[in-house]
Amino acid sequence: MSKVLIDEIVNGLYILRVNDEDIKYFEALWSIPEGITYNSYLLKTSTGYILFDTWKHHYSKLFLESLSSIVDPKEIKYIVVHHMEPDHSGSIKEVLEANRYKAIVIGHPLTKMMLKSFYGIEPRFRIVRDGEVLDIGDKKLMFIHTPWLHWPETIMTYLEDYGVLLSCDAFGGYSIPSTIFDDNREVVKSYMSYVKKYIANIIGYYRNHILRNIEKIKKLGLNIKIIAPAHGLVFRNNPGRIIDYYLRIGKAEPLDNKVVVIYGSMYGFVEKAIEYAIEVLRKNGIKPVVFKFTDKEQTSISDIVSEVIDSKAIIFGAGTYEAGVFPTIRYVAEVIKHKVGGGKQVLIISSYGWGGVAGKKLQDILAPEFNIVDVIEFRGMPSKDYLERVKKALDRLIG
Ligand code: FEO
Numbered sequence: 001m002s003k004v005l006i007d008e009i010v011n012g013l014y015i016l017r018v019n020d021e022d023i024k025y026f027e028a029l030w031s032i033p034e035g036i037t038y039n040s041y042l043l044k045t046s047t048g049y050i051l052f053d054t055w056k057h058h059y060s061k062l063f064l065e066s067l068s069s070i071v072d073p074k075e076i077k078y079i080v081v082h083h084m085e086p087d088h089s090g091s092i093k094e095v096l097e098a099n100r101y102k103a104i105v106i107g108h109p110l111t112k113m114m115l116k117s118f119y120g121i122e123p124r125f126r127i128v129r130d131g132e133v134l135d136i137g138d139k140k141l142m143f144i145h146t147p148w149l150h151w152p153e154t155i156m157t158y159l160e161d162y163g164v165l166l167s168c169d170a171f172g173g174y175s176i177p178s179t180i181f182d183d184n185r186e187v188v189k190s191y192m193s194y195v196k197k198y199i200a201n202i203i204g205y206y207r208n209h210i211l212r213n214i215e216k217i218k219k220l221g222l223n224i225k226i227i228a229p230a231h232g233l234v235f236r237n238n239p240g241r242i243i244d245y246y247l248r249i250g251k252a253e254p255l256d257n258k259v260v261v262i263y264g265s266m267y268g269f270v271e272k273a274i275e276y277a278i279e280v281l282r283k284n285g286i287k288p289v290v291f292k293f294t295d296k297e298q299t300s301i302s303d304i305v306s307e308v309i310d311s312k313a314i315i316f317g318a319g320t321y322e323a324g325v326f327p328t329i330r331y332v333a334e335v336i337k338h339k340v341g342g343g344k345q346v347l348i349i350s351s352y353g354w355g356g357v358a359g360k361k362l363q364d365i366l367a368p369e370f371n372i373v374d375v376i377e378f379r380g381m382p383s384k385d386y387l388e389r390v391k392k393a394l395d396r397l398i399g
Helices: 057-068 091-097 111-120 186-220 239-251 271-285 301-308 327-339 358-366 384-398
Strands: 004-010 012-019 038-043 049-051 078-081 102-109 125-127 133-137 140-145 156-160 162-169 225-230 259-264 289-293 313-317 345-352 371-379
Touching: 004 057, 004 225, 012 057, 038 057, 038 225, 057 091, 078 091, 078 301, 091 111, 102 111, 111 125, 111 384, 162 358, 186 239, 186 301, 186 327, 225 239, 259 271, 259 327, 271 313, 271 345, 271 371, 271 384, 301 327, 313 327, 313 384, 327 358, 345 384, 358 371, 371 384
Parallel strands: 049 078, 078 102, 102 125, 162 225, 259 289, 259 313, 313 345, 345 371
Antiparallel strands: 004 012, 012 038, 038 049, 133 140, 140 156, 156 162
């Protein structure tokens, strides 16, 4: 597949998409071997072109080349900045330079300040209020403030003439879908798991704002026919599907009997109890999702957060390590607490050599947000009595 995809979504509205296959860690944090796309949009009006967002700076040269295949950058009259995170704003300085700073930048009041502090630029700027409608040539644009999706300055644009919502981060997802649109069922099906991962990793901390902003958009009574986000698929067949999916993941609604098991085991002591727990779960018809950190295998924390967000219960396994919790599991627990929040059943299983503290410290990290059903700590290998205790705790965990 070509790295750059350009298409006309509706008459005069273009998508410019780049497939970022070079990235390994989004935000230098989240492992995404599946890659990501950056989608910019360009609208032709009777008075000139409006550009909506750009691409990450790594692709600024390619962006200018792609943009120039449709319009001379000097002809761009307005640049709407939906969001200042540099995966979208990273090429704006190059575009403005090619444009000779003739365009008026449109955005949230905070955006003006951030343009200066991020890129040292002070272009002509037009602040838009929440709900403000601008007539630009023959097109009507409504600007909607959608704070914390994903930063405080984030806005969306509703193109009334087409029923298109340019939603920036919201309604987007990771991965590089083989199509631009949601036309192919198989493409959409495989894409959705990357949407969940993206929500959990990137907007998880602000997920209450997903619910608030969707409620706000619904109250506006817009006739949304197409959702065009800044990452991933454009939904034109079923825009309701991506809205509903965002709502479900935003609520962190647990799937029936979904249990995630996360453990670190240096020498197999914790693993022994965890393997027993997995066996008991399977006998009860539950297929747990297991992530392990051992001397043979390490796992993706991005994927853990993605699987935890719609789980009912979590089992943590971690030994005592230098008077604390096995470090990777401590970090994972803190990330889950931060990104996913609480409200799930948790079982903690721990092992120690001479003095056990990991179970209590892990409990301190997770309580009171999570409902800790038990903290089971044993010296070395778990005895039959401890395994029996694991079994009883599992009854409460999934009961
Ligand atoms: Fe895709 Fe928050 O930037």
